[in-house]
Amino acid sequence: MIRVELPYHLRTLAKVQGEVLLEVSGPVTQRSVLDALEARYPMLRGTIRDHGTGKRRDFLRFFACQEDLSHQSPDEPLPEAVASGKEPLLVVGAIAGG
């Protein structure tokens, strides 16, 4: 199972607590994980990546295994530790604003 940790506001929007566990078939990439996330929680569509372009929203980042993966290709495999469920993929809201 893939573990995804969402920021507070997206957890409340999706009405989940703690990490989200997802089944992902095929290669484990940003795109496949987010596709699985949005399929299970349709209310998250458009909140992490843009509806039309699929581009990551500006004030969100993707972290895993102490690395910033935000600028990687969405089709690049995520670290093995994420694919195996050992580590979560973190969706992080930028520290900005008031």
Add this chain to the structure above:
Amino acid sequence: MSKVRVLVGTRKGAFILSSDGKREQWEVSGPHFAGWEIYHMKGSPADPNRIYVSQSSGWFGQTMQRSSDGGKSWEAVGNKFAYDGVPGTHQWYDGTPHPWEFKRVWHLEPSLTDPETVYAGVEDAAIFRSTDGGQNWSELPGLRGHGSGPRWQPGAGGMCLHTIILDPSNPNRMYIAISAAGAFRTDDGGKNWKPINQGLRSQFIPDPTAEVGHCVHHVAMHPARPDVLFMQKHWDVMRSDNAGDLWTEVSGNLPTDFGFVIDVHAHEPETIYVVPIKSDSEHFVHDARLRVYRSRSGGNEWEPLTNGLPQSNCYVNVLRDAMAVDKLDKCGIYFGTTGGQVYASADAGDNWAPIVRDLPAVLSVEVQTLS
């Protein structure tokens, strides 16, 4: 016994204020969607338990919510607002062409007859419609496709479509307003639109009487007289007696005719309300006094209403969608401030009292009159 439900959108969540017909004791519910910007929330006239909410965030973009039980519970609905066809361009602040980009929903206008149908006014300016309770949204492209679209440009707050008025006597007629393009009308259910800005004068555009380019802040209509419109423009309070075909200024003796809100008494179509704001350089009330001005003659002659409102050291603003009226007798008037107060008058403006004083900055106020 009648009740009222005041729907308040703020910078950090939504609040629902409820009272009986006396409008003296209030129950406060919220924050709903805590931490999110609630640009607007509005109930369906056809089913008051159906409430639509525009919920947005600089981080997570636009989401939409609806309630089917009067705000007790909420359901996220569709948030995909895709412009019809090739979006094209409008003018950017520097006059260069800029692609249309969706940013947020400013205003929601539920159908007068069908709880599942609701219109959304968005930034960059366009009007969308859902006929399935907000699950799916389709643009009415005739507005943005009007020949003047490439000449529209944003105001300081963005190029927002912030006003949608449905004509209760003619389902094919709607009015909308855009900052800073102006007001438009459709007479065929949204297929075709025409600018209705004749008579407006705006010194901040090269041609002050141009067809488009006017920074209309808000428009109001009394449902019994749908051809009579009242407008708070960036500067100037205006009225039209022919469905927007021609406007005349009715600022009269206002201390300043800059402002955002305008509304009409529920039972007196010639009684209107504004809140003068000092200037477009200083977005707070004139003379540090919070005064609602009322005209009982449809404009020109205005009286200040101050009982219960702060008359010194007050520096709040009242934003364009932050005033509403109920349908009780006497008519209740409500408005919210950027300082987080929501004021109510249960006697058409003669006396005021705060319902709440310390909310986040208020973006919008709507009222439902419930039997």
